[in-house]
Amino acid sequence: MSVDNTPVLTPDAPAAAPPPVTAFHFALRPDGVGVITLDVPGEKMNTLKSEFAEQLAQVLKQAQAQPGLVGLVIFSGKPDSFIAGADISMIAACHSAGEASRLAKKGQMAMAQIAGFPVPVAAAINGACLGGGLELALACHYRVCSLEEKTVLGLPEVQLGLLPGSGGTQRLPRLVGVGQALEMILTGRHLRARQALKIGLVDEAVPRAILLESAAALVKRGWRSSRPLPWQARLMGGPLGKTLLFSLVRKKTLAKTHGNYPAPERVLEVVRKGLDEGSSSGYAAEARAFGELAMTPESAALRSLFFASTALKKAPGSAAEPANVARVGVLGGGLMGGGIACVTATRAGLPVRLKDISQAGIGHALRTTWETLGKQVARKRITAARRSRQMQLITGTTTYQGFGQVDLVIEAVFEDLALKQQMVAEVEQHAAPHTIFASNTSSLPIAQIAAQAQRPQQVIGLHYFSPVDKMPLVEVIPHAGTDARTLATTVRLAQQQGKTAIVVADRAGFYVNRILAPYINEAARCLLEGEPIDHIDRALVKFGFPVGPIRLLDEVGIDVGTKIIPVLVRELGPRFAAPEAFDAVLKDGRKGRKNRSGFYLYPARGKADKPDPSLYALLGVTPRAALTDAQLAERCVMMMLNEAVRCLDEQVIRSARDGDIGAVFGIGFPPFLGGPFRYLDRLGAAEAVNRLRALEGRYGERFAPCGRLVSMAEAQQPFYPAEP
Template identity: 70%
Template sequence: METTSAFRMTVRPDNVAVITIDVPGEKMNTLQAAFGEQVRAILRELKSRSGLEGVVFISGKPDNFIAGADINMIAACQRADEAEALARQGQQIMNDIAGLGIPVVAAIHGPCLGGGLELALACHRRICSDDGKTALGLPEVQLGLLPGSGGTQRLPRLIGLSRALEMILTGKHIRPRQALKMGLVDDVVPVSILADAAAALAKKGKPSRSLPLAERIMAGPLARSLLFSVVSRKTEQKTRGNYPATARIIEVVKTGISQGSGNGYAAEARAFGELAMSPQSAALRGIFFASTELKKDPGSDAPPLPVQSVGILGGGLMGGGIAAVTALKAGLPVRIKDINSAGINHALRYSWDLLSRKVQRRHINAAQRAREMALISGATDYRGFARRDVVIEAVFEDLALKQQMVDEVEQFAAPHTLFASNTSSLPIGEIAARARRPEQVIGLHYFSPVDKMPLVEVIPHTGTSAETISTIVRLAKSQGKTPIVVGDSAGFYVNRILAPYVNEALRCLVEGEPIEHIDDALLDFGFPVGPIQLLDEVGIDVGTKIIPILEQAYGPRFTAPTAVAAILNDDRKGRKNNRGFYLYPAKGRKSKKRPDEAIYSLLGVAPKAHLSGEQIARRCVMMMLNEAVRCLDEGVVRSVRDGDIGAVFGIGFPPFRGGPFRYLDVLGAREAVAELQQLAARYGERFAPCERLLAMAQSGEHFWPPAPQPVAAKPAQ
């Protein structure tokens, strides 16, 4: 049976050929290995036609150009040379497009990422829509890879070395106006005229380009050498050697610049193949697949209820953040209730500031800001709440207060209104204990700052209905969040595995390990911030508040060092009152934060590094891993997928390690148990391996199904 091609050609009356990209049966266009022959067939047809004045590549999808290459192609590779061959095939197709004798234009609307941008770079010109959905980027580094179809060679020659390195090393998305300014596209137009504008651009012929003066200067040998040196140093400082793709990107770009594009393409394909077989890329791709799968998880089998408007109780930092993602991401009308107008104004300011930053960056204009702000209103009473389908409570962590909120919502909102509590520690069953409609009460735990942190925990209690679960899961997704459904127990999942990790860091501090030595140890392991700095960021008072709740629920392994009380009694709340474990520069000053030596006096210790960074990291991380396995065993998380995503998206567990369960598979259950037993012998019973780990050490079981093992490339004949 003949396969429908993803590429079809028509010729306009003005003799411009239009190649429409439309992958059959898919919402998003992605490039697949099987498309190679389809593209070659189209190119042969183009060459056979006489009189053509140009070619336009455009998407047949309503809201995306090409979202990238299908990474299942890489998952199917078992050897580096197989992945390298994929890259070489991609390079050849792009070279064939670039080598066409007539002008070729990419007409871009929606995401144009990875292989999609590499195809656009192979075209002679690019034009994009001014739509908010349009974004251009090379995000391969986020999968532990580099662009493998010529992107590392074409992009520097188009926009200059420094800008190209920044784009490829960060994987960041470029908006239309920014793309125009940097020379990535030739024009930005409304989507309604994109096709005609692209055809007109094609008829102008191939461009003659010159880089901006600053980039031309940067292309000189001395400036270029200095740039590579600075970028390499800064990248190493940021990644701490944990992400090999960044070093290979710099190396490959440098090869192309200094030794010519032919050598550059060869180096790019070779590096792509080797990186595809790296454990870091395997882990990062595992996270990608897991999060993609999670997006399709409805939370329960019941169909979700319609949500057309949302109420928020509390105008503090969390309430303001929840209101912002509900209005600005989900596009839903929001009504905020607070006890005074100052709280409402505070919540409104949160959204205003987010939108104003978008205005400054020219992502939106002032009129759009006004329209989005109009979705948010507030009051000091329950006026308007009768029309709210969901009410999200974000008041203080006080059980009686939250029970009162349930009671008031049941009085003043509609009978169908769902009540979601943004609690980080209080059992949802207790919050719902006095409810008249307990089946409509659920937990919805956001992480701060709400507009940036991707995870939410959805926490049903035993009486929560399936419809309530699926409705809240869908609402969270519309807010741009990744929701995981977790069990209603103390600390839920994320805080429960975080607490013993932070506690162990504090024990190291009480033993005399310097503050920065502890934080550096966990930064080297791959966390985005160290555990001591994390306490300063979230607030020492907030960060330690959950510890007694966990200790009461699970026993002495959650007991915090007694000396920590001295820090709290010294009115140290962290960054929010500029009194924490670190000293912070006054506003407007650029000096770096540094540890506050007074902490050591409060604790009665003389700071001196006794343990290596690896020993400190092992102590903290093994406590987290052991607790994660307990959570899985108790059903607090539904699957290893949810457990890994929760840790990576919720607390920044190093993505290149794949999450707690993938990392345990790498360590091996037997090795993990042996290490925990050694730590228990030295530091106490809190390290005792849990029963499931002990059983897995005996059976050799894995948490994840074992992946096919990569095989070294065949030697050249």
């Protein structure tokens, strides 16, 4: 007999309050193992929220009340993730270090409830187990993970200018050893299942089909004595060994961060505190450091980049519905074409038809993908069988055979306008009427590439950065006649390739190269004034760039890097002109790393870290450092900032957000500064104008602040609205 418990409402009776929505659900199995399933309603992935602490306490209380309970398994109700981390928006809601510290303490207390549970608790991990998710798993007595490719474990908080705040800095060193724990926390590196098993982070790594049963079997065995710590901990050698380890790690960390990121120093401090004074002191130090780091401008900048890139990965290119892309064509098997074919097949999972003028070009492109996948096989990220399946997605031809079935063609041939126009004509002849033509050009106007097209509305720019498989950014460039559906379709393909796409206007240099050119030109002028090559590069690396401007020119190719300059000068004026003396470098046949002749020496063995002294004689320069690191950085960076504001004013970029992402992801603008516009807001527009005018007075009108920046300074207006 069924009973209807639905309450009967009368006009005078108030409606019953709906039951609270909970993310945790408990079920007791016949064998006495309780299963707590975490399934955040309405979300694709589980993320931990502040209110979950009370829900977790309630479900643990419910479990503990069960007679005959022998153990607990914490499991995810999401098919492809365990817990992707904590909800970062909780930090944005904190207005003081104290508030953020209390948030951390709340997380610590929740994890302590798991760690102190009276029967064994195991985490059954499938998919992403990151940040707060791994801290929850660390609080469990056992961890079992699946061997799925999507299963990764890590503590990436340092990448947001933070440290693990729910006990991770204390539990991880005691589980895997101090050296391994510091490496994980300081880099934010993700570990695959077998890597995690090897270092003792998990107890078992099993096929997904038996994950839950394996975790249940572990807790049914009861308590076990802890395994000895790995060799990293055993060889610490007492106080002297500990001091040496932390000293070496600190030195290595500072060599990478140059002191620009406060989080790594605090990680070392907090981990050391816990080891020296015990867990209680360590947890207190962790919560305090978490709160203080959350209020730093570096963390705010890094979190803004996280939110911006997350939004852009989902943002549509236009309001139109994108067309379905089932097959992609690529023209050109060189470095760029091979890289584009690789990410299309391996990340988007789409069949690629590659055309080159020779079999050698096709072979080069296939080799690019084979070598890229080979590294993943060697690291056990994918199987050899999967590599074979992905390789089968790429086929090659020296004709247009098969192009009648492709929905979008990406052209990656030489930067020659006539050649690219020829490619458009040939694709329109051999492909389907709906096929989109996307040009991977770094400098040529898209409107000119489309000028002779029969279907110019289906021509668009798609500018990748080298190396394609590593650089996260792509610029999508519609010309005035590109239709909305072409734009939407191209942006979605870029997202499927794993790229962060920004839509930019069809203007000379687009966005990234336009702001890069004056930066490198200014470095060139500093060199011609006598500043040593390595001094210039060190100054900008110290400022926060991954490589200096002179070395960057060597890496991308001096001939390639300077090719865009005439285009910029013709379209935008003489402020983009490179110093005439620099022509001697190209005339001397120097192209940089690719022909082992550039600004640096390229020995047969070892790193190319010494400038070529013959370069100074070629330029008629006697090297002598006259400017400080800060002065060198200011000259180069202020040129970039001024140009970025012009791009925003001219609507080359859609927003300050897109400008920041483009600079950070495209040329390595220091992430801890958040991008050109976040950095300008930190300086204040008035201060930026003052600095530019001082430089203008000393070095010339190229430093004159643009009108948009001056007007913002006068109005005391920021690029980003103040957060409430």
